[in-house]
Amino acid sequence: MPDYQAPLRDLRFVMDELLDYPAHYARLPGADEATPDVVAAILEEGARFAREVLLPLNQSGDREGCLLEGGDVKAPKGFKAAYQQYVEGGWPSLAADPEHGGQGLPHSLAMVLNEMVCATNLAWGMYPGLSHGAADALRHHGTDEQRATYLTKLVEGVWTGTMCLTEPHCGTDLGLIKTRAVPADDGAYSITGTKIFISAGEHDLADNIVHLVLAKLPDAPEGSKGISLFVVPKFLPDEQGNPGERNGVVCGSLEHKMGIHGNATCVMNFDGAKGFLVGAPNKGLACMFTMMNAARLGVGIQGLGLTEASFQNSLAYARDRLQMRALDGPKAPEKPADPIIVHPDVRRMLLTQKAFAEGGRMLVLYTAQMLDIVEQGQDSAEREHAESLLGLLTPIVKAFLTEVGFEATNEGVQVFGGHGFIQEWGMEQLVRDARITRLYEGTTGIQALDLLGRKVLMSQGESLKVFTKEIHRFCQAEEGNSEIAEFVRPLAKLNKEWGELTMGIGMKAMSDREEVGAASVDYLMYSGYVTLAYLFARAASTAKAALAEGTDDMAFYTAKLNTARFYFQRLLPRTKAHVAMIQAGAEPLMAISAEDFGLGFEI
Ligand SMILES: Cc1cc2nc3c(=O)[nH]c(=O)nc-3n(C[C@H](O)[C@H](O)[C@H](O)COP(=O)(O)OP(=O)(O)OC[C@H]3O[C@@H](n4cnc5c(N)ncnc54)[C@H](O)[C@@H]3O)c2cc1C
Structure with a gap:
């Protein structure tokens, strides 16, 4: 069975030495409870929970999968008990607002713990994982009554949340959704439609499931401007706020899939389910x-x-x-x-x-x-x-x-x-589980369009400049430090190139918008490599300083430097290929007509 030890030493390096988290937390109002002792205790306890509770369920959950019986879904053995421990330990509420039952600790701390959960049992982690987003959406956009009804329950993990966007004919282009919301006499809405691929859509881990559903009102404008958001609970809360009458939403089937077998990926049928509008009509996508x-x-x-x-x-x-x-x-x-x-x-x-x-x-x-x-x-x-x-x-x-x-x-x-290909070692499961991460929550292609199109070009490069200026300041400050010149010089060059590359794409895009789509994924990968280069250069500077001052942990800092060197010399050169591909432009991609793609075979 695979093993796992939370990388606590590396986490401490990044949090304490590289990014000065203690000072960061001390400056954040409300985060003053995240003292170094509290942070250390939470990391250690989180590491124990991940290794001792979640890891042993990872392979068995993968093999067993989920079971649908008469509309009810059973998660793999042990998942429910692990979830109960998680809730009793107060983990779901760690970073939530105290006003809604949270502990008010910083979000970053919850993200650190999330790494441990994902490393040990990704499929399990997706049951509580979606609740945070549902709670966030209700906190920002819900009415007082919706917040009172759902938030504390979601925050404490007593109920879980889902995100119901995808339909059989659309995932990326949500403007095409067909699920309808018809106003009822009591101010609620009747929701009808089919959502597919809904993670944790139905399960036996929690008493109630709070679906956040995108649907269209009868008079909605066409496309993405006509989408509204609704909260649709599996059980309608009764007067005391407990799960009451069963709502008209059921799991029609479970998807048979490549990985994350322990997580229920559901087809959800909404058949006149009672829903409540969240935020303004037709503004659902923004929510x-x-x-x-x-x-x-x-x-x-x-x-x-x-x-x-x-x-x-x-x-x-x-x-x-x-x-x-x-x-x-x-x-x-x-x-x-x-x-x-x-x-x-x-x-x-x-x-x-x-x-x-x-x-x-x-x-x-x-x-x-x-x-x-x-x-x-x-x-x-x-x-x-x-x-x-x-x-x-x-x-x-x-x-x-x-x-x-x-x-x-x-x-x-x-x-x-060959042993990597054999199930018992658990390595092939990691590949299968990793495959979905490139797809859901917007594919890599869509993230790349978001980065290059929306974030960078639509802001006339302003958001990029915020970051490249920071990198520039670091390079300037370290210019005279010959100890880390091997990192700073190539980083400074890349940082300059990043701006020029962006300008080049922007110029081409003015006469041909396809240039953005043609460059986007290479641009995203290029941006990722440069971003990591900046962080590795900072890590190298920190490690060098620790070595110069003298430390009991020579091996750690030396290894950090060597890893940074490996990154710069063996991985960062990939940026050159990305630049070449970006500069090749749209022409090689668009030259073949859709019909001519298939020449050479007949269907
Ligand atoms: C296991 C699993 C769990 C999921 N969980 C959830 C969930 O909880 N809730 C939920 O609502 N959905 C969920 N999804 C759905 C997931 O988010 C979508 O599958 C994903 O966003 C892609 O949508 P699609 O499958 O319809 O692909 P499509 O949108 O049909 O895309 C097909 C291909 O075309 C590309 N493409 C589409 N448009 C463009 C464009 N304009 N430019 C460039 N390329 C483009 C895409 O990148 C992709 O490669 C889940 C899916 C899976 C498999």
Whole structure:
């Protein structure tokens, strides 16, 4: 069975030394309870819960899957008990507003714990995972009555939430949805339609399920301007606020899928279900974005968690598995062969995973600080700055970390050789589970359009400038530091190139809008590599300083420097290929007509 130890030392490095979380929390109003002692205790307890409770259910949950019986869904054995422990431990409410039963700790802390949950049992993590987004949407857009009815229950984890957007004929283009909401006499709405692929749509973990559903009012404008948001509980709350009458929403079937078997992915049939409007009529998509942005960061963390899980297990295997001798002579002469970790190519695969895990962790924790400031910051200029960075980084966190997460888990299988393909080792499950992260919450292609089109070009490059200026300031400050010139010089070049590349795409897009779509995914990957380069350069600077000052932990800082070097020398050159592909433009993609694609075979 795969093992997992939460990377507490690396987390402390990033939080305490690199990003100065203690000062960050001290400055956040309401976050003063997140003292270093409290943070340490929460991380350790979270690590224990993930390893001891969730990890043992990961493979069994994958094999068993979920069961639908007469409209009721049973999650795999042990999932419900683990969820009860999670709720009793107060984990769901960690970062929620005390006004609604939360503990008021910073969001970033919940994100750290989320990495541990995703690393040990992604399918389980999606049951509580969607509740946060549902609670957020109701907190921001719900009426007082809706907040009173649903929020505390969602925050405490007594009820769970879902996000019901996708329909059989549309996932990306939600303007096409057919689910209807007809006003009833009592101020509520009658919701009718079919939603598919609904994660945690039905299950036995909680007493009630609160669906947030996109639907169209009878007189709604066409397309995405005519979408409204409704809250549709599985059981209508009674006078005391407890689950009462069964509502007209049932799970029609469960999807049979490639991964995350332990999570119920449901077809949900709404048949005149009673729903309540959330926010203004026809403004549902904007309300849903509150939920989707939180969820997108969450999916990026899924990519990170799986990367770490894959790295840890392939490292253990590579130290243990004996095959062939090192090219420059035996390293373990007393054994029949050397452990495969001696081979350069195995090291390449391990370091690729290690660099993406450590780089991803820095990116998530850096972005998490922005989220904390947006949510709890008092200074409006600081909040605006953080909001700009958060908007820019969210599609990068979501798409880059899931793309490299899939690569990392594949490399994990490769380290195991043929055994990686065999179920009992658990490595192939990581690949299957990782595959969905590139799809849901908006595919990589859609995140890339969001980044390049909406965030960067529509702001005339302003949101990008906020970030490239920060990188520029770092490079300038470190210009005279010859100790880390190997990182700062290439970073400064890339930072300049990033701006020029963006301008180039913007110019081309003025005469041909297809240029944006043609460049977008390469642009997103390029942006991800440069962002991680910035964070690795900062990590290298911190590590160098610790080594210069003298430390008991020489090995950790030396390894950090070596990982940063590997990243700069072996992964960052990928930016060159992305630049070349971006500069090739739309022409090679658009030259073949849709009909001519199929020349060479007849259907
Ligand atoms: C296991 C699982 C769980 C899910 N959970 C949920 C959930 O809880 N709630 C929910 O509502 N949905 C959920 N989904 C749905 C998921 O979010 C969608 O599948 C996803 O957003 C893509 O939509 P689609 O499948 O309709 O693909 P399509 O929208 O048909 O897209 C097909 C392809 O076309 C590309 N494409 C589409 N439009 C463009 C464009 N303009 N430019 C460039 N490329 C484009 C896409 O990137 C994709 O590669 C889940 C799906 C799965 C498989």
